[in-house]
Amino acid sequence: MTQVALFGAGRIGQIHASNLAALPGVQLRYISDPLTHSAEALAHALGARAVAVEEALSDPAIAAVVIASPTTTHSDLILRAAGAGKHIFCEKPVDLSVARAEACAAAVEQAGVACMIGFQRRFDPTFSLLQTRLRHGEIGLPEVLNITSRDPAPPPLDYLKQSGGIFRDMLIHDFDVFRWILCEEGRDEAVWLSATGACLTNPAIARAGDIDTAIVSIRTRSGRLCQINASRRAVYGYDQRFEVLGSKGLLLAGNHRPTEVLAMDAAGVRTDGPEAFFLERYREAYRLEMAHFIAQLQADAPNSRGGRFRTSIQDGVAAQRLADAAALSFASGQPVTFAA
Incomplete structure (x- = not known):
């Protein structure tokens, strides 16, 4: 029996909690959240206990923790969990600071624990099948990746003010998809990035120090190209798709309805529009990523570098570097280059 503690009882914490509770051979033992009533309600529903973080980390029976708390708490909880010898699943991003994210990666490696980052798009059945077919050579060598990423509406302004900005918050997933599709296993990496953006949906977003619309272009060491177009407003639904152009054809992963x-x-002629938002669109991806995390723990496969996990803390650090580069490019109006 793998005993797990969950940190964070909000929207995504509830998804992870339900998925953990449904997995065979898993006991969701503890739930912790500063809003004690939220932790207690979720714990009561799933047969767990609401406790402080310290109590959960001090219990030797806890093999792993799932961090689903606000972004600003991720790095601290990773460091504490690593220090307690617990394996870690953490929602993206590792931290809003690359230096802090790198420190977490170093602490995880030193502690000899596993750390998987929640880039759930790699587990979406449609996206995953495209990547598998791409790796099998169906369209030859991939050359161009186009990613469309549009939310149905902006989040609350209070959230935007502490989110780290559109590149570090929203596009962090798209930067990971770029690396997953064009740079898997370190065979290629970004060497040039240019980002631009604007505030087109609500002037209050600009006053909060953010933008709501962005275009990012990336070139890899081998010359492959990626373009990401993102918006926080798509009135027709949650628009999540990408296409890969290869030397022998094209693969396209479309929206779900x-x-x-x-x-x-x-x-x-009428059909349903795209799913309403990420909880609906990636419902199955969240289930599959948590099942993967637990399966690897139970197989005793992971190590501090991520083992057989599909997403490691190093993937989180790499995506954060791209997000920081995009923020710098947007602010300066100049492209950013990376060491080849």
Whole structure:
């Protein structure tokens, strides 16, 4: 039986808690959240106990922790969990500071524990199948990656003020997809990045120090190209898709819809729009990523570098470097280059 503690009882914490509780051979033993009523309600529903972080980390029976708390708490909890010898699953990002994220990676390695970062898009069945077919050579050598990433509406301004900005918060997933598709296993890396953006949906977002629309272009060492277009407003739903152009063809991973019912009449042809938001779009991805985390722990496979995990803390650090470069490029109006 793998005993787990969960830190964070908010929206994503509830998703992870339910998925953990449904896995065979897993006991969700503790839930911790500064909002004690949230922790207690979730713990009561799932047969766990609401406790302080210190109590959970001091229990030798706890093999792993799942960090689903606000971004600003991630690095501190990673360091504390590593110091307690616990394996770690942490939601993205590792931290809003690259230096702090690198310090977490060093602490994880020194402690000899596993740390998986929650880039759930790698577990989405559609995206994962595209990547598998790409690796099998279906379209030859991949040359161009186009990513579309659009939220249905901006988050609350209070969230934006502490999010780290669109590049470190929203596009961090897209930077990981770029590395997953074009740079897997270190065979290639970014050497040039240019980012631009604007505030087009709500002037209050600009006053909060952020933007809501962005374009990022990346070139890799081997000359492969990636473009990411992102917006915090897509009135038609949560728009998540990408395409890869290769030397022998193209693979495209499209949006998911709530149903596949199609209506045709004199007024036209109608289908459902994309899923409402990320909880619906990536419901299965969240389940699969947590099952993967637990399966690797139970197989005694992981190590401090991520072992057989699909996403390691090093992936988190690498995505954070790209996010920082994008923020710098946007602020300066100049591209950023990386060592080849």
